[in-house]
Amino acid sequence: MAKRNKSSTVSTGIAGLDEILRGGLPTSNLYMLQGAPGSGKTTAALQFLRAGVEAGESCIYVTLSQTAAELEAIAVSHGWTLDGIRVEELSTSGTVNEADDQSIFLTADLRLDETRKAIEAAVEKHKPRRLVYDSLLEIRLITGDSPRFRRELIGFKSFLAKQDVVALLLDTQTAGNDRSGEEVEGLAHGVIRFDKSLEEYGGVRRRLEVSKMRSVPVADGYHDMAIREGEGVVVFPRIMPSTAPEIAKPQLIKSGVAELDEMFGGGQEAGTTTLVIGQSGTGKSTMSSLYATAALERGENVALFLFEERLETFFRRSEGLGMELRQFHKDGKLVLRDFNPNEISPGEFGQIVQEAVTQNKSRVVVIDSLTGYLSSLPHRDKAVRDIQSLLKYLARSGVLTMLIVAQHGLLGQNVGIDVDVSFLGDTVLLLRIMEHEGRLRRNITVVKKRHGPHDLNVRELLIESGSVSVVAYNPLPDPK
Structure with missing residues (x-):
């Protein structure tokens, strides 16, 4: 296994975002990347893991919402590969096939337990330095209420802290999300939001905001960004005179x-x-x-x-x-x-x-x-x-x-x-x-x-x- 990087920060794989963060993400913490579908979260997550591979680190992409083939297609569209990134495909569909003619339907509690155990087993086996969890929307839908969802994240955060993992949790924000209960952003060390809007004329406008980052004097406010073929997510930090x-x-x-x-x-x-x-x-x-x-x-x-x-x-x-x-x-x-x-x-x-x-x-x-x-x-x-x-x-x-x-x-x-x-x-x-x-x-x-x-x-x-x-x-x- 590669030696742990003793640097106080790790690169996000996006030069402009690293500049906004004054060097990168503080190590051994949990971060949330939020945004609507199509805002660039998956592409940014792959860049984050590719930066880890280049640094000689072990990296895992845990996916509950996309298949390995879909992730491979996204990488290929930019001329990348998933070499060095271990993809762990999990399912929260609620069925486990024990035989060709038999299916057992799991309750929400059992589905959460099975998902949690699978993630923990992958982390303990492969000892990743970086981990992407895609996405929290599936866990939110299983739990059905914000307090339970919050408890799940607290347990996951505690587990990752013991493993010395820098984790990026993707959170798909949709109009149907239940945000009426306790908010979970307070659990994360940092929260980055991707914004996507369509003007009356012209192309899609993309922006990001680092809405929270403990112990880092980030350049706050919106910063323009784009998704470019062959480059992925590109961020343009706001000019600071x-x-x-x-x-x-x-x-x-x-x-x-x-x-x-x-x-x-x-x-x-x-x-x-x-x-x-x-x-x-x-x-x-x-x-x-x-x-x-x-x-x-x-x-x-x-x-x-x-x-x-x-x-x-x-x-x-x-x-x-x-x-x-x-x-x-x-x-x-x-x-x-x-x-x-x-x-x-x-x-x-x-x-x-x-x-x-x-x-x-x-x-x-x-x-x-x-x-x-x-x-x-x-x-x-x-x-x-x-x-x-x-x-x-x-x-x-x-x-x-x-x-x-x-x-x-x-x-x-x-x-x-x-x-x-x-x-x-x-x-x-x-x-x-x-x-x-x-x-x-x-x-x-x-x-x-x-x-x-x-x-x-x-x-x-x-x-x-x-x-x-x-x-x-x-x-x-x-x-x-």
Whole structure:
């Protein structure tokens, strides 16, 4: 038998959940994993046991609700095997065949006794370090009342504690569950809940909550999660701004256009957020390409996330302005991702951005556009709060973040989001279009800058083939 792991925690097999738990599950305890059918409990349980197998531990999957063949099918769907995991199939059906022509129907008490003895015998024989019990729903249905169910769990917990087993008990929560009696969650050292909801549009949204974990300062609240083929359950811990390494001295970040930098009092500060607001065609995305190119040419890394434009469209538009970015992308200096907003949760997006900063050391981050991102989410006000936490994290990390915000219509003036996002920006760059003598002119103005002086004058933004420039605004002639 493999040596017992003396670590104070054991991995759940899910990296994001381990992060939320500050390393994993405390050893030699009993835990409950609750959730509706299809929420990912079985997949997560297999990941928990596979992590034990990788650590050289003996692992048992006790199943009252699924067959070994069904578990094997789930594993195969992810490219896994059950090698190293012992599956103990038990039955609570109430019959024991003693002969081909005879069946003895057991009472509820006898069924509980037979089930308990079978589990205890398997544990004593194979000495597992990890055990999954699937599921408590069957035991709850046999007992018929919560006090009896609670007594069963107390006895099971006492037995496992003597065997030094880390046990994960799956509890299927259904509308028919009897929750009127004494609650049993208090018996477990920790309780993790999987939540699954279907919005009016888009895919299923999955979240988890560590509703209880003794002696561990977990990151509480909901965290987004997903079930991915080949990966299983993937968890995206909610962004915690306090975990970002705070920079000592902000630096000025320049655009490469001297006149534009002058408008910002010499440049934009690292660790701030700039909202670039304007109608269609005013040059919002051009601003993002401009700052990205300047940073890359200085030797800095950049991350740019597109929600309304394909990668090839972005490259061609930038090349038309004389900004060659393909090679930076190939070299890994430019992290460039385009998304279908309906297929990504705020938690997953936050993790992708965080990794671009921590792993790729990106110093400029552009989200183009915030309007497209928020418009695809069912709860935009909550998404804005998620974005705010992300922006605080980026600010502490010394990143210049640019959020592209579109206005309604070609010449409209209302921001195309039904929630107020103006508080997100330390700086607001306003781009507008006006008509003069049959020609459209792009205006650019810095209307807000929290840090340092800025130019309040309105200037003209010239976007021409191969170049971008900012010039003093030539006012209209005074009519006489």
